[in-house]
Amino acid sequence: MKLLNFANMRRSKDSSDRVGQFMLVSYIILFLLFLVLPLGSLISKSLQNKNGDFVGLANYNLYLQEPALFQSLYNSLFVAVSSTVIVVILAFLFSYALTRTCMPFKGFFRLIALIPLLSPSILAAIALVYWFGNQGILKEVLLGKSIYGPIGIIMASVYWTFPHALIILTTSLSLSDSRLYEAAEVLKTSKLRAFFTITIPGARYGIISTAFVIFTQVFTDFGVPKVIGGNYNVLATDIYKEVVGMQNFQMGAVISMVLLVPAMIAFFIDRYSRKKQISLLTSRSVVFKPKKHFKVDMIMLCFCSVLALIIILMIGMAQYGAIVKFWPYNLNFTLKNYNFEVAGLGWDSFYNSVRLAFYAAIFGTIIIFIGSYLIEKLRINEGTRNLVQFFALMPMAVPGLVLGLAYIFFFNAKDNPLNFIYATMIILVVNTIVHFYTVSHLTAITALKQMDKEFESVSLSLKIPIYKMFWRVTLPVCLPPIFDISIYLFVNAMTTVSGVIFLYSYDTTLASVSAIHLDEQGEVAKAAAMAMLIVYVSVAVRLTHTIITKKVLRKTQAWRYNIIDSN
Amino acid sequence: MGSISNSYLETKNLSKSFGSFQAIKDISISIKEGEFVCFLGPSGCGKTTLLRCIAGLEIQSAGMVFQKDLDISNLPPSNRDFGIVFQSYALFPNLNVFSNISYGLINNKWKKDDVKRRVDELLELVNLTDHAKKYPSQLSGGEQQRVALSRALATSPGLLLLDEPLSALDAKVRVFLRKQIRDLQRKLGVTTIMVTHDQEEAQTMADRIFVMKDGEIIQSGTPNEIYTKANSPFIASFIGSMNFFPAVISNSNQVRCNNVEIYCDTADFKKDDSVQIAIRPEDIQLKKENSDDNILPAKIRDIEFLGSFQRVYFESNNITKDLIIVDVPSVNARKIKLMPNQEMDLYFSREDIRVYPG
Ligand SMILES: Nc1ncnc2c1ncn2[C@@H]1O[C@H](COP(=O)(O)OP(=O)(O)O)[C@@H](O)[C@H]1O
Ligand SMILES: [Mg+2]
Numbered sequence: 001m002k003l004l005n006f007a008n009m010r011r012s013k014d015s016s017d018r019v020g021q022f023m024l025v026s027y028i029i030l031f032l033l034f035l036v037l038p039l040g041s042l043i044s045k046s047l048q049n050k051n052g053d054f055v056g057l058a059n060y061n062l063y064l065q066e067p068a069l070f071q072s073l074y075n076s077l078f079v080a081v082s083s084t085v086i087v088v089i090l091a092f093l094f095s096y097a098l099t100r101t102c103m104p105f106k107g108f109f110r111l112i113a114l115i116p117l118l119s120p121s122i123l124a125a126i127a128l129v130y131w132f133g134n135q136g137i138l139k140e141v142l143l144g145k146s147i148y149g150p151i152g153i154i155m156a157s158v159y160w161t162f163p164h165a166l167i168i169l170t171t172s173l174s175l176s177d178s179r180l181y182e183a184a185e186v187l188k189t190s191k192l193r194a195f196f197t198i199t200i201p202g203a204r205y206g207i208i209s210t211a212f213v214i215f216t217q218v219f220t221d222f223g224v225p226k227v228i229g230g231n232y233n234v235l236a237t238d239i240y241k242e243v244v245g246m247q248n249f250q251m252g253a254v255i256s257m258v259l260l261v262p263a264m265i266a267f268f269i270d271r272y273s274r275k276k277q278i279s280l281l282t283s284r285s286v287v288f289k290p291k292k293h294f295k296v297d298m299i300m301l302c303f304c305s306v307l308a309l310i311i312i313l314m315i316g317m318a319q320y321g322a323i324v325k326f327w328p329y330n331l332n333f334t335l336k337n338y339n340f341e342v343a344g345l346g347w348d349s350f351y352n353s354v355r356l357a358f359y360a361a362i363f364g365t366i367i368i369f370i371g372s373y374l375i376e377k378l379r380i381n382e383g384t385r386n387l388v389q390f391f392a393l394m395p396m397a398v399p400g401l402v403l404g405l406a407y408i409f410f411f412n413a414k415d416n417p418l419n420f421i422y423a424t425m426i427i428l429v430v431n432t433i434v435h436f437y438t439v440s441h442l443t444a445i446t447a448l449k450q451m452d453k454e455f456e457s458v459s460l461s462l463k464i465p466i467y468k469m470f471w472r473v474t475l476p477v478c479l480p481p482i483f484d485i486s487i488y489l490f491v492n493a494m495t496t497v498s499g500v501i502f503l504y505s506y507d508t509t510l511a512s513v514s515a516i517h518l519d520e521q522g523e524v525a526k527a528a529a530m531a532m533l534i535v536y537v538s539v540a541v542r543l544t545h546t547i548i549t550k551k552v553l554r555k556t557q558a559w560r561y562n563i564i565d566s567n
Numbered sequence: 568m569g570s571i572s573n574s575y576l577e578t579k580n581l582s583k584s585f586g587s588f589q590a591i592k593d594i595s596i597s598i599k600e601g602e603f604v605c606f607l608g609p610s611g612c613g614k615t616t617l618l619r620c621i622a623g624l625e626i627q628s629a630g631m632v633f634q635k636d637l638d639i640s641n642l643p644p645s646n647r648d649f650g651i652v653f654q655s656y657a658l659f660p661n662l663n664v665f666s667n668i669s670y671g672l673i674n675n676k677w678k679k680d681d682v683k684r685r686v687d688e689l690l691e692l693v694n695l696t697d698h699a700k701k702y703p704s705q706l707s708g709g710e711q712q713r714v715a716l717s718r719a720l721a722t723s724p725g726l727l728l729l730d731e732p733l734s735a736l737d738a739k740v741r742v743f744l745r746k747q748i749r750d751l752q753r754k755l756g757v758t759t760i761m762v763t764h765d766q767e768e769a770q771t772m773a774d775r776i777f778v779m780k781d782g783e784i785i786q787s788g789t790p791n792e793i794y795t796k797a798n799s800p801f802i803a804s805f806i807g808s809m810n811f812f813p814a815v816i817s818n819s820n821q822v823r824c825n826n827v828e829i830y831c832d833t834a835d836f837k838k839d840d841s842v843q844i845a846i847r848p849e850d851i852q853l854k855k856e857n858s859d860d861n862i863l864p865a866k867i868r869d870i871e872f873l874g875s876f877q878r879v880y881f882e883s884n885n886i887t888k889d890l891i892i893v894d895v896p897s898v899n900a901r902k903i904k905l906m907p908n909q910e911m912d913l914y915f916s917r918e919d920i921r922v923y924p925g
Contacts, residue, residue, distance in 0.1 A: 463645045477660060
């Protein structure tokens with residue numbers, strides 16, 4: 001009868017189960033501390049008056065009665081929608097050329113199109129100032145209109161969001177079933193009709209997804225309107241003015257909420273359409289291989305060449321502006337613009353940015369990869385899993401500016417025991433990791449999903465602790481996506497503005513923020529130089545990444561390439 | 568309970584639910600030491616779930632598992648004694664064959680030489696000696712399967728669990744590996760549970776078969792018992808082919824199908840019960856063998872050539888609208904010269920007919 005008692009005993013879990021559960025609980029606590037509670041304090045701030053008393057929706061009422069502020073909402077929507085329409089059309093045609101035609105030099109065009117990813121968004125604005133500003137060479141092209149305003153914002157936004165759109169659309173267009181086109185051909189359908197009845201519907205979720213991602217990026221961007229917006233106010237610059245200029249934190253919080261809500265809605269629509277997209281393709285589909293079509297290929301070649309030229313001219317102009325003595329009067333070359341001491345800044349902000357990028361890349365990658373491993377592979381309580389998964393997706397819906405402001409409210413509070421991280425490098429690193437968490441997390445999850453789901457069971461049956469298996473199998477197999485994640489975090493930490501604009505301190509100024517301040521002081525050449533420094537580092541890191549992928553990975557990933565180790 | 572029995576592994580009223588869905592229900596089985604048993608059933612009937620509960624990889628909702636009379640119900644998988652091979656093999660892609668097989672030995676603090684000796688021994692056992700340095704992606708499916716088997720056997724577990732180990736392979740390799748696995752199991756004497764949806768596999772490999780349906784075990788027995796004494800039409804048709812005719816008991820040891828009287832053993836039924844009678848295609852003869860055989864006039868509709876035998880479809884509107892399947896050994900068929908539309912009598916013995924509730 002002794003056995004009956006045993007039957008009632010609670011199951012003794014594996015130590016790895018217990019450790020996993022414990023670690024997931026720590027993730028929940030971290031997400032609460034660095035995401036949920038800060039956002040909570042932002043919301044509560046928007047419901048308080050200057051003395052911290054609860055005033056309900058009074059601040060929102062005030063906001064609605066202030067026509068100037070309300071105008072900014074309209075302006076934000078206007079530039080975001082216009083940029084989105086332009087980017088989606090351009091990027092769709094570009095990715096169509098890359099995936100569905102036999103246009104030559106595809107690799108080259110793809111490379112050029114991704115250049116904007118390496119620079120902060122303000123670089124585009126600075127380049128536009130050189131081209132179309134008061135002293136610009138092409139000023140006349142604008143027919144008397146000023147580049148400082150919606151035109152400049154839209155042009156710069158199109159430039160820096162273009163590669164983001166291109167990546168999503170290329171993926172979506174390359175997922176297509178060539179059988180559908182063969183069927184259409186057999187039925188004597190014209191190419192044009194096939195385009196409208198097969199290509200567009202097949203890519204529609206990709207297009208929807210792109211549209212919402214780009215909308216959110218432009219809608220919430222701070223750097224571009226700050227540099228080239230002139231008197232054209234948008235929500236993001238309003239928040240900055242309220243908080244930094246007028247110290248009106250309550251109104252800053254209210255506008256943040258106005259910024260947050262459309263971003264959230266866009267985020268959910270995007271998630272939804274991505275899910276739909278995946279289910280479009282069955283495992284029986286045959287990958288589409290484009291056929292030669294001289295006229296189409298040549299038209300696309302011209303189109304892509306024009307866009308590539310524009311991209312090169314933009315970044316080229318920023319570089320040119322950074323190394324000439326005094327635009328446009330003295331065009332001799334100089335390196336004096338890289339001497340930031342004169343502007344009272346020095347190179348510290350650049351070094352800070354590099355440090356931030358390294359910390360964010362290293363700690364971020366470790367934290368994010370382990371987190372996604374726990375969610376994906378361990379035997380844990382379903383509720384806990386879903387909660388962590390939800391938290392991991394949330395940052396994508398929160399604009400950087402909003403997260404930054406939320407951090408001020410939360411961590412600057414005197415009674416917060418974590419107050420000590422305020423105005424340090426730590427808060428910048430944490431903010432950056434949280435801000436860019438979602439994309440990295442999804443990359444890791446995708447990689448882990450591709451691994452056999454029984455590895456953990458095999459390990460348990462062979463009495464090998466999970467962490468040993470993680471170290472010996474999971475990590476080596478996932479090295480390529482892990483490198484991708486760290487590069488993503490590094491480059492974004494270098495280039496981000498909106499996430500950190502409220503959080504840097506005297507000791508932790510950052511390159512991207514300094515570029516904005518230099519521009520504010522009229523030191524456009526130095527701003528360009530600072531922005532270009534970021535580009536150099538990003539390029540260097542990318543190149544290193546490519547070399548590592550080629551050399552080091554080849555060793556650890558021998559099994560992938562079917563190379564038999566001779567010893 | 569807890570008394571010394573001769574069972575190596577025992578489950579008592581084992582159940583597992585996923586949410587409100589009960590994947591296995593109240594399963595009590597007992598397996599002897601050294602036995603090779605199969606869980607056989609259609610896809611989705613809960614075989615894998617039952618296997619994983621036994622391994623501790625899935626936590627049962629109710630019931631108990633005993634191994635060597637010890638209650639292991641609450642032990643985590645790492646404290647149980649078993650080796651497992653998964654349907655996907657789950658070989659570590661970045662480790663070569665040697666490292667895959669030695670994976671579980673390293674942790675058990677074996678000496679380096681002993682590890683090498685043990686792996687070499689296993690490689691020889693499964694004929695893979697030359698492949699030790701290869702990565703899984705460089706092996707064929709059958710080779711990968713044998714690596715997975717060696718890895719599971721490396722630590723000499725008392726219980727071997729195989730989840731559809733052959734289902735990912737092509738037919739030839741499958742037949743070859745069936746025998747190899749069976750021989751290996753006999754040689755090592757390791758108690759083995761194999762999950763499969765392939766009745767032929769279960770028939771050729773198992774000492775005992777547990778047939779599962781909708782999360783329950785509906786019959787168990789030796790392959791022969793299951794084949795000849797299937798206790799339900801479901802099993803009868805799942806294991807091999809079977810002709811079914813709806814019928815009514817017209818007298819003791821006599822049924823009426825449509826308007827044909829057929830003689831058979833109706834022991835468990837009363838007059839006027841509606842039943843189904845079942846007869847296997849190979850049990851229908853084209854020549855009279857016993858004086859009291861049932862006789863049925865029929866006409867050939869179609870002939871399929873299947874190698875060692877021919878499958879002949881007969882039409883006999885007197886008894887059923889469905890076609891009657893008859894398997895004729897090719898040797899006989901050649902002599903008789905079967906042709907479509909040919910009319911002939913079918914004979915079947917009373918003993919070969921099984922009667923199921925209708
Ligand atoms: N983790 C799970 N969560 C929910 N349902 C499950 C899970 N695992 C199995 N099932 C369900 O339990 C049933 C039995 O599954 P399984 O044991 O894998 O069947 P089999 O191996 O016989 O094909 C199936 O209907 C399956 O969908
Ligand atoms: Mg299964």
